[in-house]
Amino acid sequence: MYEADRELVSRMLAGDQRAFDAFFGANAQRLAAFAARRSALDPASLEDVVQNALIKAIRNLATYRGEASLRTWLSEICRHELASVSRKMARRPAHVSLFESGATQQAVTQLRAPEHLEPAAELDSELRRGAVVRVLEALPERYAQALEAKYGDGLAVEDVARLLGLSTVAAQSLLARAREAFREHWRASAGAASEGSPL
Amino acid sequence: MSDTPQPKREASDAEIEQLLVSNLSTPPLSPEATERVRAAVSQAWEATTSPAQTHETRGHARHWGRWSGLTATSLVAIAVIFFAIKPVAEQDVIGSLARTSDGGIERTQGLIWHHALKVGDPLRVGETLTARSPALVALAEGGTLRLAGNSVIAVEAASQLSLEHGKLYVDKPVGVIASHPLRVATRVGLVEPLGTEFEVLSNDQVVRIRVREGQVRFSGATGVLVATVGTELLASSGGQVTQRPVPTFGNDWQWTAALAPDFAVEGRSLSDYLQWISRELGRPLVYANAQARERAQRTILHGSVRSEATLDTLADVLSSTSLTYELADGAIRVHFTR
Numbered sequence: 001m002y003e004a005d006r007e008l009v010s011r012m013l014a015g016d017q018r019a020f021d022a023f024f025g026a027n028a029q030r031l032a033a034f035a036a037r038r039s040a041l042d043p044a045s046l047e048d049v050v051q052n053a054l055i056k057a058i059r060n061l062a063t064y065r066g067e068a069s070l071r072t073w074l075s076e077i078c079r080h081e082l083a084s085v086s087r088k089m090a091r092r093p094a095h096v097s098l099f100e101s102g103a104t105q106q107a108v109t110q111l112r113a114p115e116h117l118e119p120a121a122e123l124d125s126e127l128r129r130g131a132v133v134r135v136l137e138a139l140p141e142r143y144a145q146a147l148e149a150k151y152g153d154g155l156a157v158e159d160v161a162r163l164l165g166l167s168t169v170a171a172q173s174l175l176a177r178a179r180e181a182f183r184e185h186w187r188a189s190a191g192a193a194s195e196g197s198p199l
Numbered sequence: 200m201s202d203t204p205q206p207k208r209e210a211s212d213a214e215i216e217q218l219l220v221s222n223l224s225t226p227p228l229s230p231e232a233t234e235r236v237r238a239a240v241s242q243a244w245e246a247t248t249s250p251a252q253t254h255e256t257r258g259h260a261r262h263w264g265r266w267s268g269l270t271a272t273s274l275v276a277i278a279v280i281f282f283a284i285k286p287v288a289e290q291d292v293i294g295s296l297a298r299t300s301d302g303g304i305e306r307t308q309g310l311i312w313h314h315a316l317k318v319g320d321p322l323r324v325g326e327t328l329t330a331r332s333p334a335l336v337a338l339a340e341g342g343t344l345r346l347a348g349n350s351v352i353a354v355e356a357a358s359q360l361s362l363e364h365g366k367l368y369v370d371k372p373v374g375v376i377a378s379h380p381l382r383v384a385t386r387v388g389l390v391e392p393l394g395t396e397f398e399v400l401s402n403d404q405v406v407r408i409r410v411r412e413g414q415v416r417f418s419g420a421t422g423v424l425v426a427t428v429g430t431e432l433l434a435s436s437g438g439q440v441t442q443r444p445v446p447t448f449g450n451d452w453q454w455t456a457a458l459a460p461d462f463a464v465e466g467r468s469l470s471d472y473l474q475w476i477s478r479e480l481g482r483p484l485v486y487a488n489a490q491a492r493e494r495a496q497r498t499i500l501h502g503s504v505r506s507e508a509t510l511d512t513l514a515d516v517l518s519s520t521s522l523t524y525e526l527a528d529g530a531i532r533v534h535f536t537r
Binding site: 013014015020021024028029032043050051054055061132136182183186 | 210212215216218219220222223224225226227228229232233235236237239240241243244247248436437
């Protein structure tokens with residue numbers, strides 16, 4: 001079904017530099033965005049996640065059979081990598097002493113983040129992002145892919161169409177249905193949380 | 200008027216789109232981070248696709264080998280005909296090999312000439328040169344070309360080289376550059392000197408350009424950039440170019456100083472020598488006072504010095520004079536001592 005992806009992988013396995021360039025160019029930034037939406041990792045940790053996910057994918061290229069799109073296959077590898085990072089972080093000590101030295105204590109107590117990065121605002125923002133991603137992931141896969149590509153990766157409708165193997169008109173129609181499904185799920189999740197307004 | 204939310208209100212399409220955009224858009228990986236990831240992933244890919252890894256790949260290599268053998272045979276025949284009818288004298292000489300160590304430079308022309316160059320041998324348009332060890336080339340129109348070991352260049356024209364991989368350094372004295380520029384083509388763009396000293400490095404992941412004196416113009420897939428002295432450009436195969444400041448002196452430049460052309464000291468003024476070593480080391484020359492400058496101009500050197508441009512040789516030369524030096528803010532600061 002995903003002949004173009006299978007061909008790209010075959011060329012990569014044969015050592016074709018252009019195929020590697022195309023693979024990396026199409027996926028590195030997208031995976032970084034995919035990981036950033038689903039975590040609150042700092043940029044250095046995100047870089048590690050993307051790097052590890054791509055290296056794992058490369059090492060398992062020969063197992064790719066084209067049953068899912070390369071994009072979906074890579075996203076799943078990235079999802080596993082995020083879960084692995086999450087498990088490792090959970091094993092770390094949750095508390096760090098700030099009283100090791102007077103200088104450290106002074107420096108820490110003098111720190112103040114910009115207003116939009118104050119803990120409360122940042123938490124709100126993270127919660128909302130998390131809620132949006134959870135709703136997205138509850139949608140049928142094609143809907144989620146279309147919305148994430150269009151509004152997250154900023155692709156034009158024509159590019160979304162190409163990505164999903166559809167005509168432009170079909171992609172527009174899919175996006176409209178996906179938005180509607182998102183709206184319903186969002187309203188339901190907001191209602192369940194007794195939050196009031198969905199927006 | 201109230202800020203109380205309206206639970207029953209249906210979100211409009213525009214609001215849904217805004218909600219998605221504001222919560223799904225993320226800052227991209229920085230160009231530096233992308234390059235680091237690319238280098239690591241590329242390495243993993245190369246390891247995966249090396250012939251020893253899979254039967255499929257080995258089969259492909261054998262298949263390709265058979266066809267490449269046939270193709271090579273045909274190309275050799277064409278090359279023989281080509282070189283038989285093209286007089287060697289017609290080919291432009293761009294310079295000659297001035298110095299090399301073990302390994303030297305290997306020359307390939309077409310598919311039939313393949314031999315080591317000796318010091319003094321010319322380099323001609325159409326040749327591909329592989330520097331097995333560091334090498335210094337005296338350019339016919341003035342200036343030098345320095346090649347790091349394991350570098351491969353193709354001489355495409357009298358005024359253009361192509362760096363296939365490795366590292367090179369071009370030094371064209373002021374005055375020569377305008378009339379006889381030497382451009383360097385890389386797989387991601389063209390480097391044209393607007394000034395006089397620059398270094399280009401090319402490997403599988405990236406092409407790096409460092410400007411040590413003057414300016415260079417880099418024309419890549421995404422546009423044209425002018426980089427000034429003390430700037431590094433990092434260009435990836437994907438077309439991204441990043442730039443950052445770099446020092447014009449220090450360990451990274453030692454390989455070029457080790458390949459500095461000989462400076463004939465006999466009968467030359469000390470100030471000439473100081474200018475030369477200042478340029479070779481990438482450190483500005485500063486006289487602490489007028490007396491130091493005057494003494495450097497009036498002092499005439501005799502004998503010989505090691506050709507390497509290092510701070511040690513500078514100290515050797517100054518030890519027999521009434522001048523001393525110190526390094527201050529990257530510059531060589533020369534003092535007069537009674």
